[in-house]
Amino acid sequence: MAVVADAGTLYGLLAVGAGLATGLAGIGAGMGEQGIGAAVVGVVAEEPGFLGKGLFLMLLPETLIIFGLAVSLILMFAWTPFSGIVTP
Amino acid sequence: MLRPVKMSRVVVAGSKNVISPVVEKLHELRLLHIVNYNGSQPQFEMGKPIGKAKEYSENLIKLRSVTRYLELNKKFPDKAYPESQVLSELDNLLNNVGADVTATYERIVAIDAEVKSKQDQIKSLTPLAVLPLPLEAYYGYDSLATFVGTATTPVDADVARVSPVNEVYSGSAKNATFVAVFVPAEKAGEVSSVLSEHGFSETSVPKLEGNVDSAIATLEGSIKSLEGEKAPLQKKLADMKKQYEDQMLATDEYLSMQTQKTEAPLRFAETANAFVIEGYVPADQFSRLKSELESAVGGRLEVSLIADKETDELVEKGEDVPTQMDNPSLVKPYELITRMFAIPEYKEFDPSLLIFIFFPIMFGMILGDIGYGVMSLLTMVLLKKKFKTPGWQQLINVVLISSVWAIIFGIFFGEIFGPLGLWGKVMGQLPEHELEAVKVAGLYFGEGVFGSLGRIGFWPGIDIFPMDRLASNAVLLLIGTSVIIGIIHCSVGSILGIKTELAYGEKKHAYFERLPVMLVQVFFGLLVLGLVIGQMMLVIASAIVILVAMVMLVMGPEGPMGLAHMPFYVSNLISYLRLLAIGLASVGLAFAANQLAFYVVMPMLSGGATDSAEFTIPAIIAGLVVLLAVHFINFLLGILSPFMHPLRLHYVEMFTKFYSNHGGGVEYSPFGHVRRFLKA
Structure with missing residues (x-):
C-alpha cells in the first residue's frame, strides 16, 4: 500500500519532529542540570565566591539542547527530502 | 603577549649581619619571587625570624580580633596614613580603643544571651498559666516528685492506679493537655513510665515566684530594659567603626608588612654566618635588582644569575617557574577569565589575548542589539564608579568592551530592543x-x-x-557563521597546542594528537560546505584528509583509542551553534514583548483599535509596563547567557586543545606588599 500524504501533512510532521528534537533534548539537559544545580546551590551556601564557577558548570549540559536545536533548525530550514516525493 | 614574561633564576647570598637591610630592600622592590628553602641540603638549615617578629604577630592577632568585633571588611581606602602616624597611634589603638571595643562587644553578647534565656523562660512559663498554681509550688520538695508537661490523653486515672497518693492538676493548652503531677518520691519511676504511655513530654519550670502572669510581665520588662541598653552600645560600635575603620586597616597593613619582613628568613637557607635566598625575577629586571641590592648594603653580598640550563634541570625535578602574564592594558581585564580557569604554566601560552579577540565578538553576536548594548554599556559605566576593587574593575571592563560589540552586531541585525521595533521606524x-x-x-x-x-x-x-535573525535565510547564514567562527577558534587552539607540545619536547603528541584534531575539524567544515554548495570534489578531498587524520590519530600516543574522541571533535563544532541559538532565544523573547505590547495589550485596552493613533492613554501605559517588565528580564538574561556561553566555548572547546594539560602554573608573586592604606 502506497503511503499518500500531502505536502501540508509532511511539513506538519517535520515541524512535530523539530519540536520533539528540541523539547526532548531540553528535558535531557534539564535532568543533567538538576544534579549540578543542587550541588552548586550547596557549595554557594558554604562559599559565595563559587557562584561564577557554579553558574559555568550549570551550562555544561546545555550543549545537549544546542544539539537538539541544531537538528530542529536543519529539519525546518535546510532539509527537503520530501520535495521529490510529494505530488499533489 | 601570548607568552608569559621571561624569568631568570637568581641566588642572593650574603653575610647574616646584612640580612635586615636586604629583606627591607627586597620588600620595597617587589621583584623577587622567593622559592622557599625546603631544608634538603645538610650544610644549610632553615632561617629564623629576625627582629620583633613575635611582638608584631601578637599585635596583629590582637588587632584582628578587634576588627572582627567591628565587622571590618577589606574595602577601597578613603585615605592613606603615613607609617609614622600608624606607629605612634598603635599603642592607643590596640590597648585603649581595642579594649573599649572588646568590652562593648562582650557586653552586647552578654545582653543577647540574657535576653535569649529570659525569652526561653517566658516560653516555658506561658503554658503554666492554665494551671491554678503559684510558681513556687513547682519546686523545692524533698519527698515529692513533680512532673510538669504536656500529655496527649488524660492521665489522672492511671496515675492514681500506680500511686494512690497524688495530686494532679490539668488544663487544656494548644492541641494538648497541660498537666502537673505530684507523687511521693518513691513512686517516681512507676509514674514516669505510666506518663510516657500518655505521650507525656516534660517542660522545665523556671525557679521563679508568684503568679505566672506577673512573672512573665517582670521578665518582659527586664528584656525591654536590656534591649534599651543594647541599642546605644550598638550605635557606639558603629560610630567607632566609622571613626577607626581606615586607621585600623592601615595598622593591619603595617603589622602584616612587618610580620612579612621579620618572618621572611624562614624561607631562606642559612649557615652560622650567612644566608642564601633563591628565587625568580623577570629577566629584564635582574640588573636593577642586583644594583639596588648591592647599593643598599654596600656590596657586602653576592647576587648571581643561574644559567638557563641549570634552571631547566630544576624544573625537570618538579620546581615551578612562576608565571607573570604580560598583556597590554586593554587586554589585562581578560586575564581574569584565564585566571578563573588556571594560571598558565611558564612554558605554556597565555590565552588572554585570544580571549580578548574572540570573547567580545561572541558576546556581541549573541546579544546583538543596539538597545541592550547601550543599556549594558551604561550599567557598566555606573558600576565602574561604584565597585573599585581590581577584581570588579576587570569584570566590568570585560563586559564593557563586549557591550560595544553587541552594539556593532545590533547594527548588523537591525535590532533596537528586539526586532519589529524601533529600527524600521528610525531608518524607514x-x-x-x-x-x-x-x-x-x-x-x-x-x-x-x-x-x-x-x-x-x-x-x-x-x-x-x-x-532579521528570525528570518529563515538569516538563520541559515548565522548557522554557517557560527560554525566558521568555531573552526577558526578551535584551529587557533590546536595550533597553540602543537606549539606547546613542541615546547615540552613532545613531538608525538604534537603531530599525532593535536594536528589531526585540527585537520578533522577544518576539513569536516569543508566537507559540510561542499555538501551544501554541491561541490563533490571538495567533499571527496575533505573526506580523504579526514581519513588521513584518523590514521594519524591511530598512530598517535593513544593508539586506536584516539578515535574514540572523534565525536567530541565534531560536537565541539556543533557546540558553536549556541552563538546563534542563545541569540535567537533572546530575540524571541524581545519579539514576544514587542508583539504583546503593541499588538495585544495596547489594541485590546483601547477597545480593539488597530491604528496606533487611536490607542488610549491607559492602554499605552499598560503596554509600556509590559514592555519594561519583559525587556528588563530579557536584559538580565541577555547579560548573563552571552557571558557564560562564550566562557564555556573558551574553556571547553578551545582551552582543551592546548591549555593546562600539564597542570596549572604558579603565579609570580614577588616578595613585598602593595600599599593600599599606608603612604609610601
Missing part, C-alpha cells in the same frame, strides 16, 4: 513591491528595512544587512 521601511521582489528571489533576510547607511547591501542587490 523598504517599499512593499521591492520587498516582494526580494522574497521571490529567495534573498529575503529580514524585515526589509533600511540600514543606518541607507539601504545596505554589502553585495549590491543582496539586502542581507540589517537582517
Whole structure:
C-alpha cells in the first residue's frame, strides 16, 4: 500500500519532529542540570565566591539542547527530502 | 603577549649581619619571587625570624580580633596614613580603643544571651498559666516528685492506679493537655513510665515566684530594659567603626608588612654566618635588582644569575617557574577569565589575548542589539564608579568592551530592543513591491528595512544587512557563521597546542594528537560546505584528509583509542551553534514583548483599535509596563547567557586543545606588599 500524504501533512510532521528534537533534548539537559544545580546551590551556601564557577558548570549540559536545536533548525530550514516525493 | 614574561633564576647570598637591610630592600622592590628553602641540603638549615617578629604577630592577632568585633571588611581606602602616624597611634589603638571595643562587644553578647534565656523562660512559663498554681509550688520538695508537661490523653486515672497518693492538676493548652503531677518520691519511676504511655513530654519550670502572669510581665520588662541598653552600645560600635575603620586597616597593613619582613628568613637557607635566598625575577629586571641590592648594603653580598640550563634541570625535578602574564592594558581585564580557569604554566601560552579577540565578538553576536548594548554599556559605566576593587574593575571592563560589540552586531541585525521595533521606524521601511521582489528571489533576510547607511547591501542587490535573525535565510547564514567562527577558534587552539607540545619536547603528541584534531575539524567544515554548495570534489578531498587524520590519530600516543574522541571533535563544532541559538532565544523573547505590547495589550485596552493613533492613554501605559517588565528580564538574561556561553566555548572547546594539560602554573608573586592604606 502506497503511503499518500500531502505536502501540508509532511511539513506538519517535520515541524512535530523539530519540536520533539528540541523539547526532548531540553528535558535531557534539564535532568543533567538538576544534579549540578543542587550541588552548586550547596557549595554557594558554604562559599559565595563559587557562584561564577557554579553558574559555568550549570551550562555544561546545555550543549545537549544546542544539539537538539541544531537538528530542529536543519529539519525546518535546510532539509527537503520530501520535495521529490510529494505530488499533489 | 601570548607568552608569559621571561624569568631568570637568581641566588642572593650574603653575610647574616646584612640580612635586615636586604629583606627591607627586597620588600620595597617587589621583584623577587622567593622559592622557599625546603631544608634538603645538610650544610644549610632553615632561617629564623629576625627582629620583633613575635611582638608584631601578637599585635596583629590582637588587632584582628578587634576588627572582627567591628565587622571590618577589606574595602577601597578613603585615605592613606603615613607609617609614622600608624606607629605612634598603635599603642592607643590596640590597648585603649581595642579594649573599649572588646568590652562593648562582650557586653552586647552578654545582653543577647540574657535576653535569649529570659525569652526561653517566658516560653516555658506561658503554658503554666492554665494551671491554678503559684510558681513556687513547682519546686523545692524533698519527698515529692513533680512532673510538669504536656500529655496527649488524660492521665489522672492511671496515675492514681500506680500511686494512690497524688495530686494532679490539668488544663487544656494548644492541641494538648497541660498537666502537673505530684507523687511521693518513691513512686517516681512507676509514674514516669505510666506518663510516657500518655505521650507525656516534660517542660522545665523556671525557679521563679508568684503568679505566672506577673512573672512573665517582670521578665518582659527586664528584656525591654536590656534591649534599651543594647541599642546605644550598638550605635557606639558603629560610630567607632566609622571613626577607626581606615586607621585600623592601615595598622593591619603595617603589622602584616612587618610580620612579612621579620618572618621572611624562614624561607631562606642559612649557615652560622650567612644566608642564601633563591628565587625568580623577570629577566629584564635582574640588573636593577642586583644594583639596588648591592647599593643598599654596600656590596657586602653576592647576587648571581643561574644559567638557563641549570634552571631547566630544576624544573625537570618538579620546581615551578612562576608565571607573570604580560598583556597590554586593554587586554589585562581578560586575564581574569584565564585566571578563573588556571594560571598558565611558564612554558605554556597565555590565552588572554585570544580571549580578548574572540570573547567580545561572541558576546556581541549573541546579544546583538543596539538597545541592550547601550543599556549594558551604561550599567557598566555606573558600576565602574561604584565597585573599585581590581577584581570588579576587570569584570566590568570585560563586559564593557563586549557591550560595544553587541552594539556593532545590533547594527548588523537591525535590532533596537528586539526586532519589529524601533529600527524600521528610525531608518524607514523598504517599499512593499521591492520587498516582494526580494522574497521571490529567495534573498529575503529580514524585515526589509533600511540600514543606518541607507539601504545596505554589502553585495549590491543582496539586502542581507540589517537582517532579521528570525528570518529563515538569516538563520541559515548565522548557522554557517557560527560554525566558521568555531573552526577558526578551535584551529587557533590546536595550533597553540602543537606549539606547546613542541615546547615540552613532545613531538608525538604534537603531530599525532593535536594536528589531526585540527585537520578533522577544518576539513569536516569543508566537507559540510561542499555538501551544501554541491561541490563533490571538495567533499571527496575533505573526506580523504579526514581519513588521513584518523590514521594519524591511530598512530598517535593513544593508539586506536584516539578515535574514540572523534565525536567530541565534531560536537565541539556543533557546540558553536549556541552563538546563534542563545541569540535567537533572546530575540524571541524581545519579539514576544514587542508583539504583546503593541499588538495585544495596547489594541485590546483601547477597545480593539488597530491604528496606533487611536490607542488610549491607559492602554499605552499598560503596554509600556509590559514592555519594561519583559525587556528588563530579557536584559538580565541577555547579560548573563552571552557571558557564560562564550566562557564555556573558551574553556571547553578551545582551552582543551592546548591549555593546562600539564597542570596549572604558579603565579609570580614577588616578595613585598602593595600599599593600599599606608603612604609610601
